[in-house]
Amino acid sequence: MTHRTIAGSAAPPARSRFARSVRRYDWTGYVFISPWLVGFLLLTLWPIGQSFYLSFTDYSLLSQPVWSGGANYAKIFGGDPTFKKSLSVTVAFVLYSVPLKLLFSLLVAMLLNRNLRGMSFYRTAVYFPSLIGGSVAVAALWRNMFGKDGYVNHVLAWFGIEGTGWISNPDTALGTLVLLNTWQFGSTMVIFLAGLKQIPQELYESASVDGARPIRRFYHITLPMLSPVLFFNLVLGIIGSFQMFTASFVITPRGGPMQSTYVYAVFLYEKAFKHFQMGYASALAWVLLAIVAVLTALNFLGSRYWVFYESDGRGAK
Amino acid sequence: MSRKRFKGWGFPALALLLVLAACGGGGGGKESEGSPAPADGGSSGSGGASSPVELGITWWGPDERHQATLAALKIYSQQNPGVTFKPEYMAWDAFWQKLPTLAASKTVPDVLQMDAAYIQDYVSRGVMEDLSDIDLSGVVPDNILENVKIGGKLYGIPLSHNAQGVAYNKAALEAAGIPLPKQGWTWEEYFRWARDAKAKLPEDQYPIGDAANAWDWFQWYQASMGKGPIMSDGGKTFNLDHDLFVKFHEELSALRKDKVLPPPDLSLSFLENDPQADPMASGKVMTRGGTVGSVAALESLLPGKVDVVNVPNGPSGGGWAQSTIFLGVSSNSKHKEEAKKFVKWFITDPEGGKTLGLTRGIPINEAIYKELEPNLAAKDKLSKRLAEVASEKAMPFYPAGPGFTEWVDFYKTTMEAVMFGQKSIEDVRRDQQAGAGHRRQKQVNGSAG
Numbered sequence: 001m002t003h004r005t006i007a008g009s010a011a012p013p014a015r016s017r018f019a020r021s022v023r024r025y026d027w028t029g030y031v032f033i034s035p036w037l038v039g040f041l042l043l044t045l046w047p048i049g050q051s052f053y054l055s056f057t058d059y060s061l062l063s064q065p066v067w068s069g070g071a072n073y074a075k076i077f078g079g080d081p082t083f084k085k086s087l088s089v090t091v092a093f094v095l096y097s098v099p100l101k102l103l104f105s106l107l108v109a110m111l112l113n114r115n116l117r118g119m120s121f122y123r124t125a126v127y128f129p130s131l132i133g134g135s136v137a138v139a140a141l142w143r144n145m146f147g148k149d150g151y152v153n154h155v156l157a158w159f160g161i162e163g164t165g166w167i168s169n170p171d172t173a174l175g176t177l178v179l180l181n182t183w184q185f186g187s188t189m190v191i192f193l194a195g196l197k198q199i200p201q202e203l204y205e206s207a208s209v210d211g212a213r214p215i216r217r218f219y220h221i222t223l224p225m226l227s228p229v230l231f232f233n234l235v236l237g238i239i240g241s242f243q244m245f246t247a248s249f250v251i252t253p254r255g256g257p258m259q260s261t262y263v264y265a266v267f268l269y270e271k272a273f274k275h276f277q278m279g280y281a282s283a284l285a286w287v288l289l290a291i292v293a294v295l296t297a298l299n300f301l302g303s304r305y306w307v308f309y310e311s312d313g314r315g316a317k
Numbered sequence: 318m319s320r321k322r323f324k325g326w327g328f329p330a331l332a333l334l335l336v337l338a339a340c341g342g343g344g345g346g347k348e349s350e351g352s353p354a355p356a357d358g359g360s361s362g363s364g365g366a367s368s369p370v371e372l373g374i375t376w377w378g379p380d381e382r383h384q385a386t387l388a389a390l391k392i393y394s395q396q397n398p399g400v401t402f403k404p405e406y407m408a409w410d411a412f413w414q415k416l417p418t419l420a421a422s423k424t425v426p427d428v429l430q431m432d433a434a435y436i437q438d439y440v441s442r443g444v445m446e447d448l449s450d451i452d453l454s455g456v457v458p459d460n461i462l463e464n465v466k467i468g469g470k471l472y473g474i475p476l477s478h479n480a481q482g483v484a485y486n487k488a489a490l491e492a493a494g495i496p497l498p499k500q501g502w503t504w505e506e507y508f509r510w511a512r513d514a515k516a517k518l519p520e521d522q523y524p525i526g527d528a529a530n531a532w533d534w535f536q537w538y539q540a541s542m543g544k545g546p547i548m549s550d551g552g553k554t555f556n557l558d559h560d561l562f563v564k565f566h567e568e569l570s571a572l573r574k575d576k577v578l579p580p581p582d583l584s585l586s587f588l589e590n591d592p593q594a595d596p597m598a599s600g601k602v603m604t605r606g607g608t609v610g611s612v613a614a615l616e617s618l619l620p621g622k623v624d625v626v627n628v629p630n631g632p633s634g635g636g637w638a639q640s641t642i643f644l645g646v647s648s649n650s651k652h653k654e655e656a657k658k659f660v661k662w663f664i665t666d667p668e669g670g671k672t673l674g675l676t677r678g679i680p681i682n683e684a685i686y687k688e689l690e691p692n693l694a695a696k697d698k699l700s701k702r703l704a705e706v707a708s709e710k711a712m713p714f715y716p717a718g719p720g721f722t723e724w725v726d727f728y729k730t731t732m733e734a735v736m737f738g739q740k741s742i743e744d745v746r747r748d749q750q751a752g753a754g755h756r757r758q759k760q761v762n763g764s765a766g
Contacts, residue, residue, distance in 0.1 A: 148583050168582045169582040255726075257733050257737070
């Protein structure tokens, strides 16, 4: 973090104190990041501010927004049944999909962390589906696979099982989406793999010498050493799952059978672009932000009790 | 070093959290940087015909319609040097997902296709230019022109005759020895036909589809029984007949119980016009609804096997026949005069009409249709036949009123709960009577006309 710049030091003496302080401040860095910075200010920060304002208005996209105070928020918390429904669907999705995806990607990462001949090939092969992971095309493919007449039911039929319409049955539709989410484990897995690589081999060696069996080595070395990575993936997983949209929107159009896959992001989208209630949708977006922020804060608080940073020297604190 | 190694994960996590959460949070407002509305009103466009003009134009439809329309645009450019087009065309779903954002950002193309189901909404939002000054006498029959006016003004040029009927798989019914649906059938005959037909069909084939979650089927039933449309007066009046509602859905529930209707998880997996998932093309269901504009697609999936019949009648009629596809001009267009000239050309020019063919239904302009008639393809003949069988006792087309999109969702969701046996019809009736779901959404600023 060096603050002297060539431009700054070569500048003539400043007249006023303000001009001097402006000049002394290092602007070069901002110039370098300006392509990103301009985009961030105009395309991210400005719309965020705009949506905060709109969340206090009635705005149907075409007429001017009309200030309505907290009416949108009052309606959300005053028992909008669709809000409750979509929130409960989303929470169910998060509760199932996050742990499943973490477990599965950790398992795969551990398999890929072995020293086998041709491991780089396996790694590529396993990661490959994630390259096309969250796209609409994959969602459309899943829609065909899990349809009443899809491949999955054809395979089940070989074993004499008559499958249901997985995505058209309210009991199984959300589960199918959880499965799809778990299958898109690639980036989570890669982060786990990087974390596993960083665990010093000596720890395992000395534990082996002391007679620790693999399961014990996992619980007492791998898990604690990996806990920061696990925490990172957990936080990201929760945030990502709360914002799940594509799968629900493409695979189960219009919220699925009996709105069983009507997740929060789809609800928000429909409020905005189908029912033209931009103000209400903006309020929903801010409520979602608040929910995710609170959950993440709780996560960070809770992390003190289980995330282990090697150098703290205070155990799991 | 090791501290950095692991502690490092915490900060990116926090930074990413902020960015990710913010992106999601801002999503609702991203498209909302609306500039103040231009003071529209009678202000006509520049109209400078001599300077080169590029007209934006957008429509939805199948590929055949896209190709025909592009060819017609080329002809117009040849006839009118200096006018070029910037076409944007897509499928139905994509069109209605995109149009709201275009409308919000005041970037609706100069010329746009419109549908009867949505035109009231877009007129009330001030998107559509008033086209009443275009002279269409002798091109569009006067009664049709009066019919499609909104508040006494013309906002879209009707392009074609459309109608709702029922398509059936003639080949499969004949093979199973089932008598074909009788033209002019009533609801009682429709339900009875379904029961009789099921007896001759294998277990995994069904005579009729399950229309319980489609609000418009119930509306056809209610209107045919003389109780009128569910929504009228541009969405100000809501009239759902609770007794008919219970009667209609109890009939459907009984049919579902007797396996005359497909099981609900099958019903909800159908996707019309999809080669594998279409109820009829997949061979699972013998009949389904079809319109003049869409039945040609079914004919190409089941060539030579499809025939059509009317939507079941009641004492007051059945189904609907009306112009439902329009061509309109955007109220924020900079070339309104050129655009108006073009939309009139679209239904009057013989060469253009020949190129467009029946890709938007039976042309509204009798003169143009007469020229096309000798050379109709099989699927076009089916469209024409549907227009004929449907118009016998047809009623007008009743769209969901402006502000009722949420009620339509409510109807679909609750009736799906009934289909899966998780709600009783009595429950839904009680909810409906208590006003659940069908209170009209608040329309901000009234109608922003």
